Amino acid sequence: MNPQILFFIFIAILITKFLFDTIINALNSKHFNDVIPDELKGVYNKDEYLKSQEYKKVNHRFSLLISIFSIVTTILFFLLDGFAYVDDWARQVSSNTIAITIVFFGIILFANEIISIPFSYYRTFVIEENYGFNKSTLKTYVFDKLKGWIMMIVIGGGLLALITWFYQITTTNFWLYTWGLVSFFSLFMNMFYSKLIVPLFNKQTPLEDGELKIAIENFANKVGFKLDNIFVIDGSKRSTKANAYFSGFGAQKRITLYDTLINDLETNEIVAVLAHEIGHFKKKHIIYNLILSIVLTGFTLYILSLLIGNSMLSQALGVETSSFHIGLIAFAILYSPISEITNFFMNALSRKFEYQADDYAKNNFESEALISSLKKLSKNSLSNLTPNKLYVKIHYSHPTLLQRILNLKK
Numbered sequence: 001m002n003p004q005i006l007f008f009i010f011i012a013i014l015i016t017k018f019l020f021d022t023i024i025n026a027l028n029s030k031h032f033n034d035v036i037p038d039e040l041k042g043v044y045n046k047d048e049y050l051k052s053q054e055y056k057k058v059n060h061r062f063s064l065l066i067s068i069f070s071i072v073t074t075i076l077f078f079l080l081d082g083f084a085y086v087d088d089w090a091r092q093v094s095s096n097t098i099a100i101t102i103v104f105f106g107i108i109l110f111a112n113e114i115i116s117i118p119f120s121y122y123r124t125f126v127i128e129e130n131y132g133f134n135k136s137t138l139k140t141y142v143f144d145k146l147k148g149w150i151m152m153i154v155i156g157g158g159l160l161a162l163i164t165w166f167y168q169i170t171t172t173n174f175w176l177y178t179w180g181l182v183s184f185f186s187l188f189m190n191m192f193y194s195k196l197i198v199p200l201f202n203k204q205t206p207l208e209d210g211e212l213k214i215a216i217e218n219f220a221n222k223v224g225f226k227l228d229n230i231f232v233i234d235g236s237k238r239s240t241k242a243n244a245y246f247s248g249f250g251a252q253k254r255i256t257l258y259d260t261l262i263n264d265l266e267t268n269e270i271v272a273v274l275a276h277e278i279g280h281f282k283k284k285h286i287i288y289n290l291i292l293s294i295v296l297t298g299f300t301l302y303i304l305s306l307l308i309g310n311s312m313l314s315q316a317l318g319v320e321t322s323s324f325h326i327g328l329i330a331f332a333i334l335y336s337p338i339s340e341i342t343n344f345f346m347n348a349l350s351r352k353f354e355y356q357a358d359d360y361a362k363n364n365f366e367s368e369a370l371i372s373s374l375k376k377l378s379k380n381s382l383s384n385l386t387p388n389k390l391y392v393k394i395h396y397s398h399p400t401l402l403q404r405i406l407n408l409k410k
């Protein structure tokens with residue numbers, strides 16, 4: 001194979017992915033006006049339903065605009081030898097390989113960030129604002145961006161420097177060291193995310209004494225679940241959308257409830273949501289997901305190690321000197337069809353886990369409370385009640401509201 005053919009393969013992969021996503025999204029949008037199934041009749045009143053349909057359409061059109069813009073700029077960047085220019089600039093800054101890699105990715109990621117700001121601004125301050133979701137101020141928005149960038153530079157830059165260094169000193173075995181590093185890092189983040197990262201963006205306070213705390217503790221005791229850390233996070237600082245999640249394990253395990261969730265739901269509905277989360281824990285979903293993601297990372301890195309040394313990757317992208325960073329870019333494109341497939345299976349597994357967690361809540365608490373909480377959460381986020389089946393299979397990490405309710409009523 002010559003570099004020219006490889007270049008066309010890159011372009012073909014990018015365009016196929018764009019077309020595939022666009023078709024699936026279009027199929028999904030055909031169902032925006034479907035009749036609501038009987039089980040879900042009470043979720044929206046007439047006005048709310050109209051509003052939810054409008055919200056879906058606005059989001060669909062906006063996403064389409066973004067993906068067209070993104071595919072056009074990406075293809076242009078490839079055709080105009082963009083990577084060769086950035087590679088050149090990075091080499092002018094330093095002759096140190098690690099520094100070149102960091103400057104190279106720094107330029108690409110930062111340019112990408114700057115280009116996407118108008119879109120992200122519009123989504124938050126026009127779309128989300130119009131539908132009453134946005135609570136973020138301009139100040140919060142700007143500081144979120146800045147903090148995100150600093151984190152990216154410190155954590156992303158640090159990891160990238162280490163990985164480049166591994167490659168320098170071990171070449172073919174670098175994937176093993178990288179695998180170790182990435183696995184350790186994801187375990188560490190899983191444990192300490194709530195303590196180290198969340199405080200940079202949100203305030204977390206222990207759930208105050210009262211009816212809710214007593215109800216949660218009663219349930220936790222009943223099912224023999226040791227729960228010392230229940231925190232409330234000020235999600236309302238940014239959005240009215242509600243959530244709850246579990247993080248960490250061992251002594252670090254904690255449940256975090258959005259303040260918006262506490263405002264929107266009754267006590268027994270919140271306990272039902274928690275029962276679902278505890279279900280994930282009891283069924284060991286958190287451990288399974290971690291192991292699976294570590295195995296997948298190892299697989300990906302191994303494939304990467306087979307390809308990265310090939311000088312054709314650089315030539316195909318119009319860069320003369322072959323290098324680790326250009327190899328990474330080329331690999332990312334070549335691997336993307338495979339990651340679409342693994343994502344598909346990961347989503348299928350995730351949906352299976354969601355059913356199991358729902359079943360746990362049904363068997364150990366009550367299904368009615370969970371059903372009413374799911375309905376309220378769907379209503380308050382104007383979510384799509386009639387998604388396309390294929391779209392669900394590809395993109396949904398949770399079963400649809402209808403599927404979950406039918407399962408809970410079984």
Ligand SMILES: [Zn+2]
Binds near residue numbers: 276277280354357
């Ligand atoms: Zn869940």
